[in-house]
Amino acid sequence: MLVAPIVEVKNLTKRFGNTVVLRGINLTVERGTVLGVLGPNGAGKTTAINCLTTLLTPDGGEATIAGYNVVEQPEAVRSLIGLTGQFAAVDEVLTARENLILFSRLLRLSGGAAKRRATELLTQFDLLEAADRQVKTFSGGMRRRLDLAASIVVSPLVLFLDEPTTGLDPRSRQQLWAVVKDLKAQGITIILTTQYLEEADALADQIVVIDQGQVIAKGTVDELKDKVGGKFCELRLANLEDYEKVKDLLSDMGEVIVGEMGKEGPIAIAAPDGANTLTEVVLRLESANIPLADISLRRPSLDDVFFSLTGHTT
Amino acid sequence: MMTQKLAQPELDPDTIAAMVAARREGGLQRTLHDIVVVAWRNMLIDFRNPASLVVSALFSTSLLFVFTASFAQVVTPGEGFSGYAQFLLPFASVQGLMFNTVDIGVFFYNDLENGMDIRLRAMPIARLSAIGGRLLSSGARLLIQVATIVLAGHLIGFRFQGGLLGAIGFFLLPVVFTLSLALIGFYIAVGAKSAETVSAVLNPWILPFTFLSVGYVPIEGFPDWAQPIVTRNPVSILSEAMRSLASGEPALQNVIIILLCSLALCLLFGTLTVRAYQRRI
Amino acid sequence: MSNSKENMRATKVEAIAPEISALAQKMIAKRQETGWRRAIVDSWLITGRNLIRLKRNPIIIVAIAIFPIVFLAGFWIVGQKLMATQGVNYIQYLVPIINLQALFFAGLGSALMFAQDIESGMMDRCRAMPIARIATIAGLVMAYMVRALLSTLILLLVAFAIFGFRFQGSVIDALGYLLLIVIFTATCITGYSVLAIKLRRPDLVNAVAIIPYTPLLLLSNGFSPTENFPTWLQPIIRYQPVSVTSDALRSLVAGGSNSLPLFGFSLLWLVGLLVVFGVWAKNAYKQLV
Numbered sequence: 001m002l003v004a005p006i007v008e009v010k011n012l013t014k015r016f017g018n019t020v021v022l023r024g025i026n027l028t029v030e031r032g033t034v035l036g037v038l039g040p041n042g043a044g045k046t047t048a049i050n051c052l053t054t055l056l057t058p059d060g061g062e063a064t065i066a067g068y069n070v071v072e073q074p075e076a077v078r079s080l081i082g083l084t085g086q087f088a089a090v091d092e093v094l095t096a097r098e099n100l101i102l103f104s105r106l107l108r109l110s111g112g113a114a115k116r117r118a119t120e121l122l123t124q125f126d127l128l129e130a131a132d133r134q135v136k137t138f139s140g141g142m143r144r145r146l147d148l149a150a151s152i153v154v155s156p157l158v159l160f161l162d163e164p165t166t167g168l169d170p171r172s173r174q175q176l177w178a179v180v181k182d183l184k185a186q187g188i189t190i191i192l193t194t195q196y197l198e199e200a201d202a203l204a205d206q207i208v209v210i211d212q213g214q215v216i217a218k219g220t221v222d223e224l225k226d227k228v229g230g231k232f233c234e235l236r237l238a239n240l241e242d243y244e245k246v247k248d249l250l251s252d253m254g255e256v257i258v259g260e261m262g263k264e265g266p267i268a269i270a271a272p273d274g275a276n277t278l279t280e281v282v283l284r285l286e287s288a289n290i291p292l293a294d295i296s297l298r299r300p301s302l303d304d305v306f307f308s309l310t311g312h313t314t
Numbered sequence: 315m316m317t318q319k320l321a322q323p324e325l326d327p328d329t330i331a332a333m334v335a336a337r338r339e340g341g342l343q344r345t346l347h348d349i350v351v352v353a354w355r356n357m358l359i360d361f362r363n364p365a366s367l368v369v370s371a372l373f374s375t376s377l378l379f380v381f382t383a384s385f386a387q388v389v390t391p392g393e394g395f396s397g398y399a400q401f402l403l404p405f406a407s408v409q410g411l412m413f414n415t416v417d418i419g420v421f422f423y424n425d426l427e428n429g430m431d432i433r434l435r436a437m438p439i440a441r442l443s444a445i446g447g448r449l450l451s452s453g454a455r456l457l458i459q460v461a462t463i464v465l466a467g468h469l470i471g472f473r474f475q476g477g478l479l480g481a482i483g484f485f486l487l488p489v490v491f492t493l494s495l496a497l498i499g500f501y502i503a504v505g506a507k508s509a510e511t512v513s514a515v516l517n518p519w520i521l522p523f524t525f526l527s528v529g530y531v532p533i534e535g536f537p538d539w540a541q542p543i544v545t546r547n548p549v550s551i552l553s554e555a556m557r558s559l560a561s562g563e564p565a566l567q568n569v570i571i572i573l574l575c576s577l578a579l580c581l582l583f584g585t586l587t588v589r590a591y592q593r594r595i
Numbered sequence: 596m597s598n599s600k601e602n603m604r605a606t607k608v609e610a611i612a613p614e615i616s617a618l619a620q621k622m623i624a625k626r627q628e629t630g631w632r633r634a635i636v637d638s639w640l641i642t643g644r645n646l647i648r649l650k651r652n653p654i655i656i657v658a659i660a661i662f663p664i665v666f667l668a669g670f671w672i673v674g675q676k677l678m679a680t681q682g683v684n685y686i687q688y689l690v691p692i693i694n695l696q697a698l699f700f701a702g703l704g705s706a707l708m709f710a711q712d713i714e715s716g717m718m719d720r721c722r723a724m725p726i727a728r729i730a731t732i733a734g735l736v737m738a739y740m741v742r743a744l745l746s747t748l749i750l751l752l753v754a755f756a757i758f759g760f761r762f763q764g765s766v767i768d769a770l771g772y773l774l775l776i777v778i779f780t781a782t783c784i785t786g787y788s789v790l791a792i793k794l795r796r797p798d799l800v801n802a803v804a805i806i807p808y809t810p811l812l813l814l815s816n817g818f819s820p821t822e823n824f825p826t827w828l829q830p831i832i833r834y835q836p837v838s839v840t841s842d843a844l845r846s847l848v849a850g851g852s853n854s855l856p857l858f859g860f861s862l863l864w865l866v867g868l869l870v871v872f873g874v875w876a877k878n879a880y881k882q883l884v
């Protein structure tokens with residue numbers, strides 16, 4: 001028997017007045033995997049999530065969660081999902097524990113079970129010490145963790161996370177990533193949107209890149225990286241004046257790519273032969289007496305992927 | 315790290331001294347200039363998002379209309395509505411302005427909280443430009459409201475009969491008094507933990523002061539026990555002063571009392587606010 | 596929306612792995628959001644949460660107790676002597692409108708909380724959960740109803756103990772009074788919820804919400820009898836809903852036999868407005884996101 005993916009989205013469209021925000025999104029998610037929806041601000045990520053979580057009615061297309069249609073069976077869908085929206089939606093003047101008990105009760109846990117579940121979640125999300133403080137005293141990272149905890153009070157079949165780490169400091173981000181990985185290990189299917197390439201890299205099994213309401217690429221992280229080509233040899237010159245000379249010296253090996261920072265930043269050259277290319281570059285420069293500040297071999301970053309797909313950086 | 319050399323002046327002690335001198339924080343002229351700049355920024359924000367300004371102005375105007383409509387026949391039975399409008403308008407302006415003290419206190423609290431204040435303090439500008447700027451822009455806000463209510467009052471029969479000087483006094487006196495009241499709000503804002511605290515502390519005081527004044531009704535309308543309070547209430551004195559200014563009667567005594575009140579408030583709460591402000595952070 | 600039995604079965608159930616399908620059906624059955632019992636339980640939970648929020652607001656005591664009392668005292672001091680010359684016992688006249696004003700401000704406060712919920716994403720979170728659709732609104736209305744009734748109780752007690760206000764009607768009159776203030780509150784909250792849904796931004800709601808106060812409350816015969824207004828305004832003053840309701844409340848306070856038509860007229864106004872606002876709010880709410 002052919003088994004359908006747990007989330008299936010076909011040709012989803014949505015417009016607000018005259019602005020078309022989603023122009024036919026297609027995606028699928030297999031059970032127990034993490035899908036990273038990657039796109040710059042305004043790409044339509046939140047709109048897509050809102051359609052899938054029954055908050056918005058799409059104009060066209062079809063979306064199902066575990067076979068339930070989001071437009072025709074919204075009640076069923078809501079029983080299967082959890083949503084952590086773009087802004088931490090927890091009550092400021094309630095304590096962390098009160099927030100979690102409220103959501104537990106709303107999700108049909110009995111009084112005692114709600115209290116136990118709240119304590120469990122507070123422990124799991126490292127909030128036990130702050131459990132009885134009002135949320136307004138929380139840091140951004142703590143708020144976000146509480147927010148996430150509130151959406152998995154009852155383990156959902158599919159969890160939606162809309163830009164879960166935007167605005168967090170690096171340490172809080174790391175903590176949140178650990179939590180997401182933990183949820184994945186519990187077998188929860190996760191759809192997460194992000195503007196951060198390294199976030200998709202760290203968390204997602206599959207990635208779809210969307211830009212202006214369209215999917216412009218999809219695949220695993222590695223597949224996307226391969227799309228851009230193999231490895232690069234990246235170098236920094238000790239003296240910037242040498243740039244033209246280097247360009248001439250290496251001209252037969254391929255074009256010298258100047259990065260975002262211009263000639264002052266690192267420059268790169270495609271390295272189809274990996275380490276051999278690097279050795280070759282070092283030898284040529286040494287014999288020409290051109291000093292290097294730094295040289296390395298690297299895989300293309302997701303920034304490169306996005307740049308090559310859309311023509312602009314995130 | 316290779317960076318291109320920026321066009322930096324040589325850093326000998328003389329140039330540094332010149333830089334410091336050029337950006338000197340003190341001095342009256344410098345202080346006034348900085349306060350005006352900050353006030354201008356505050357006013358721009360007010361105008362870009364005028365809901366609060368417009369609603370405050372309309373609200374006091376609507377109070378004028380409604381009280382004229384509902385109380386004229388009670389207070390001055392048998393007479394027309396314009397006589398009562400002439401009586402009520404000064405007080406209606408004062409009342410409208412006094413409601414603003416809460417808003418102003420909250421604005422100042424937001425200045426302190428949203429990082430604007432820190433930024434200003436870290437710049438080589440006059441130390442008190444945040445406070446002074448907020449006061450000045452609030453003054454502008456209040457003047458706009460007095461102007462609105464006077465224009466609206468014109469429609470229902472309010473007239474200046476006291477000449478230019480009287481009119482200028484009519485506009486400035488309530489603004490000066492309200493700003494000195496607003497300093498109480500500033501003092502609370504400096505120590506407050508939330509914007510709600512500011513309004514919770516200020517709000518309950520405004521209403522008794524406005525009710526217990528010769529605002530809606532003349533002194534004879536009050537119960538005997540209340541009359542001594544009412545006559546000594548600064549809001550009464552201010553309303554009387556403005557009435558006299560508008561009708562061209564001698565107002566000097568009341569004007570001086572209000573100015574002295576304002577001065578006292580300024581000295582007391584100005585000092586308290588500045589001291590608390592400097593201790594903050 | 597199709598009926599709930601149908602909702603239990605996925606449209607493409609055969610294509611989904613059987614164990615997921617079974618799990619999904621179990622989850623759906625467990626968290627069913629329709630049915631009146633769900634509606635009551637969910638509304639009650641949200642009400643509880645809103646009441647905690649109200650309780651923790653530092654200015655709540657000012658809002659529900661001090662503010663109405665100060666208004667009562669203020670208008671009483673200012674108006675009592677002058678009204679007496681017109682033969683009006685002002686404290687008896689004044690208490691109903693001060694009461695209505697307290698209820699009106701409860702409505703205003705609810706708009707603010709509603710807008711905060713919309714802005715913070717709380718509304719979205721609740722809408723994406725399998726809870727009764729009515730619960731978020733009902734929770735808001737009920738919490739503010741509690742606040743309004745508490746405010747009424749305090750006001751009436753103070754008016755009785757300090758200002759010599761007396762309720763002269765029968766028990767039936769008292770029930771009529773209670774009914775009117777409950778419906779008045781519901782109408783205010785519902786009307787203000789439209790404002791909150793349309794404006795969404797708490798700061799904007801805060802600035803704009805006071806606007807209806809003047810034409811509705813002050814331009815009524817609540818503070819001053821209709822005859823004191825300019826003649827051309829009198830018909831509006833006499834028949835606008837707040838006037839009619841304060842007339843009704845005053846006649847219930849005074850007891851006697853002529854309160855029934857006023858009560859009926861007031862009820863008609865309030866229920867009519869409630870229905871209009873309710874439908875409007877519901878439609879606006881649907882287009883919320």
Ligand SMILES: Nc1ncnc2c1ncn2[C@@H]1O[C@H](COP(=O)(O)OP(=O)(O)O)[C@@H](O)[C@H]1O
Pocket residue numbers: 016019021039040041042043044045046047048884
């Ligand atoms: N309610 C709305 N009305 C009109 N335009 C909207 C609305 N919501 C979003 N948009 C527009 O749709 C586009 C996509 O928005 P969004 O889905 O929030 O993007 P993202 O989450 O990827 O940043 C943006 O250009 C935004 O301005």
Ligand SMILES: [Mg+2]
Pocket residue numbers: 045046047086162163
């Ligand atoms: Mg978004």
